Amino acid sequence: MKVTDDSSPLCPVARALTCVGDSWTLLILRDAMQGARRFDEFQRGLGIASSMLTRRLERMVSNELLEKRCYQRHPPRHEYHLTAKGHDLAPVILTLYRWGEQHLPIEASGFQLVDRRTLDPVEPILYDRCHDRPLSPGDVCLAPGPDANPAVHARVERMRNALGRGDFPDSQPAAARADCRAAMAASDSINE
Amino acid sequence: MKVTDDSSPLCPVARALTCVGDSWTLLILRDAMQGARRFDEFQRGLGIASSMLTRRLERMVSNELLEKRCYQRHPPRHEYHLTAKGHDLAPVILTLYRWGEQHLPIEASGFQLVDRRTLDPVEPILYDRCHDRPLSPGDVCLAPGPDANPAVHARVERMRNALGRGDFPDSQPAAARADCRAAMAASDSINE
DNA sequence: TCGGTCACTTTCATTATGGAAGCGACTCTA
DNA sequence: TAGAGTCGCTTCCATAATGAAAGTGACCGA
Numbered sequence: 458m459k460v461t462d463d464s465s466p467l468c469p470v471a472r473a474l475t476c477v478g479d480s481w482t483l484l485i486l487r488d489a490m491q492g493a494r495r496f497d498e499f500q501r502g503l504g505i506a507s508s509m510l511t512r513r514l515e516r517m518v519s520n521e522l523l524e525k526r527c528y529q530r531h532p533p534r535h536e537y538h539l540t541a542k543g544h545d546l547a548p549v550i551l552t553l554y555r556w557g558e559q560h561l562p563i564e565a566s567g568f569q570l571v572d573r574r575t576l577d578p579v580e581p582i583l584y585d586r587c588h589d590r591p592l593s594p595g596d597v598c599l600a601p602g603p604d605a606n607p608a609v610h611a612r613v614e615r616m617r618n619a620l621g622r623g624d625f626p627d628s629q630p631a632a633a634r635a636d637c638r639a640a641m642a643a644s645d646s647i648n649e
Numbered sequence: 650m651k652v653t654d655d656s657s658p659l660c661p662v663a664r665a666l667t668c669v670g671d672s673w674t675l676l677i678l679r680d681a682m683q684g685a686r687r688f689d690e691f692q693r694g695l696g697i698a699s700s701m702l703t704r705r706l707e708r709m710v711s712n713e714l715l716e717k718r719c720y721q722r723h724p725p726r727h728e729y730h731l732t733a734k735g736h737d738l739a740p741v742i743l744t745l746y747r748w749g750e751q752h753l754p755i756e757a758s759g760f761q762l763v764d765r766r767t768l769d770p771v772e773p774i775l776y777d778r779c780h781d782r783p784l785s786p787g788d789v790c791l792a793p794g795p796d797a798n799p800a801v802h803a804r805v806e807r808m809r810n811a812l813g814r815g816d817f818p819d820s821q822p823a824a825a826r827a828d829c830r831a832a833m834a835a836s837d838s839i840n841e
Numbered sequence: 842t843c844g845g846t847c848a849c850t851t852t853c854a855t856t857a858t859g860g861a862a863g864c865g866a867c868t869c870t871a
Numbered sequence: 872t873a874g875a876g877t878c879g880c881t882t883c884c885a886t887a888a889t890g891a892a893a894g895t896g897a898c899c900g901a
Contacts, residue, residue, distance in 0.1 A: 458672045459890075462696045467759025469749030470679050470742055476753065477745075478672030480650045487662050491791065491804050492811025496879050502804070504654050506859045511880065532866050534879065542752045544817055547786030548744040548775050550662055553669075556741060557661030560734045561668065565796035567659025568805075572780070573790040573812055581784055583740050584776030588764070592773055594739030598765040599683065604757035612683055612694070613760075619684025620765055625736060651859075688848050698890045703849065724897050726848065843901090850895075857888065868877075 463608035476520050477546060481505060481513045486543060487550055489523065494536040522546070551581045595625055655800035668712050669738060673697060673705045678735060679742055681715065686728040714738070743773045787817055 458478060465471040477483055481503070488502045500510055514537055517523045522543035525535040554570065570579050585592040598620060599613045619625065650670060657663040669675055673695070680694045692702055706729055709715045714735035717727040746762065762771050777784040790812055791805045811817065 459696070462694055464694075464759065465696070466755065467757060468679075469746045469753070469760070471676065471749075472753040472755075473745045473749030474672040474675060478675070480666040480670030483666060483670070484663065487660075490786075490808075490817070492807040492816065497877085500879090502654055502656075504651070504657070506861095507880070508860085508882080509858065512858090529867090529878095532879080539817065544786075545752060546748055547789075549741060549748060551775060551786060551789065552740040552744050553665045554661045556738055557663075557665030560737060561661070561664040563658065563664070565659060566794035567656065567797050567801045568661070569792045569794050571790055571792040572777075573788050576790075576792060578779055579784060579789055580778040581775045581789070582778045583743060583773045584783055585764075586772040586774045586783075587770055591776060591778075592771060594682075594736075594743060596765050597739075597743065597771055597773070598763055598768075600761045600763040600768060602758035602761050605759050609759045615684040616682075624684065625682070625731065689846085692848095698892095699849070700851080700891090701889065704889095721898090724848080844899105845901105846899080847897090848895100850893105852893085853891090855888100855890080858886080860885090861883090863882080864880085866878090868875100870875080871873090 463606055464612055467602075467604070467606070467609055476522065477549070481509065482517060482522075483546075483550065483553070485510075485513055485517065486522065486539075486546055489537065489539045489543065490547060490550060494538065496537075499537075517543070548581075552583075555581055595620075655798055656804055659794075659796070659798070659801055668714065669741070673701060674709060674714070675738075675742065675745070677702075677705055677709065678714065678731075678738055681729065681731045681735065682739060682742065686730065688729075691729075709735070740773075744775075747773055787812075 458474075477486070484503055484505075485499055488499055491502075493499050493502055496507075496510065496514075499505070499514070500507060503510070505513075514523065518525055518537070521540050523537040524540050526538055528534055528536050551570070570581070571577060572579050583592040583594065584590070599616050601609050601613050605613070650666075669678070676695055676697075677691055680691055683694075685691050685694055688699075688702065688706075691697070691706070692699060695702070697705075706715065710717055710729070713732050715729040716732050718730055720726055720728050743762070762773070763769060764771050775784040775786065776782070791808050793801050793805050797805070
């Protein structure tokens with residue numbers, strides 16, 4: 458991947474994706490969050506080629522998502538432990554989990570997300586820490602920061618226009634959204 | 650990518666990554682959420698090769714993240730609009746945004762996330778809709794669902810053991826975590 | 842009529858990936 | 872104590888994915 462747009466280095470999403478922008482990295486993180494530590498644990502849990510696993514673990518160590526800890530000398534052997542930086546990707550994994558569950562359903566239910574202590578089901582959604590209330594993605598917009606360049610301003614303006622036009626499913630009151638969905642469902646069935 | 654572990658088809662994260670497990674797809678979604686619709690808008694915003702963009706847009710349409718809408722016949726031209734399924738990936742993008750901001754900081758500040766109406770800054774964190782309270786990833790654990798196979802049980806057990814050992818940064822008592830959050834908030838304001 | 846734009850497609854060199862085999866230092870079993 | 876097995880890799884190679892560049896056909900505006 459080679460992004461060239463002027464706003465890219467300023468965009469936290471683009472920066473994040475240089476670190477975690479491939480499936481293997483995220484699946485390795487998932488397994489690490491589930492307690493995997495050693496080379497063969499990752500290999501078995503993923504069905505990944507060993508050469509690929511070596512490359513990914515090296516990159517993740519150099520990106521400080523994992524740290525090597527020696528557990529044996531002669532020959533030197535290491536475990537790969539999550540760093541705080543790696544661990545902080547848990548919200549990304551959890552939101553992916555929820556999206557996969559909602560939008561790529563299967564017959565069988567193999568896993569459940571639960572509270573660690575009570576074992577009650579949990580359902581992660583977004584919350585705004587600044588205002589102490591649940592956060593609907595449609596309420597979020599971009600604003601230019603102090604160091605914005607023209608490419609940033611163009612992005613921000615385009616997003617404002619799109620939100621202003623009501624382009625997105627939930628940039629509307631909940632009732633209107635339900636109506637819209639019903640209408641779409643109706644027109645879908647007509648088109649078929 | 651070719652995952653072969655028995656628990657993979659049952660894991661919503663693995664399923665999600667078959668759809669959105671590459672950087673281009675997520676960056677295209679980012680731009681779509683910022684109002685991009687047409688081929689050249691995506692191309693300029695990403696600096697992506699046109700052949701790659703064609704392939705990615707096709708795949709995203711077939712995965713129902715985007716839908717084609719004809720805006721001109723002769724020659725037929727289409728806009729790519731987010732579907733509800735695509736739009737629901739906004740929480741993934743937003744959590745990535747926050748992680749990039751926190752862990753891959755740069756000198757300059759090009760963008761800010763703000764409330765669409767008030768323009769107040771917002772800060773997305775996770776929240777548990779089932780219990781109506783903020784959710785620390787360390788409180789979440791996996792449980793086997795009704796259709797769990799041995800691979801699923803092995804994963805769940807490994808995760809329980811890891812949490813029991815206190816392997817992870819925030820698998821600590823809630824009081825310690827609250828202190829930690831307060832300390833983080835304090836150091837944030839000092840750093841500015 | 843001429844250049845420019847838009848939305849692609851095609852071609853081709855470069856790079857990434859997956860599969861398989863090998864290796865060195867153990868450990869476990871007979 | 873010989874032999875087999877395990878662990879954590881590395882190396883090699885065929886195949887697949889990607890990026891750069893050039894080409895295309897229908898429009899549009901001067």
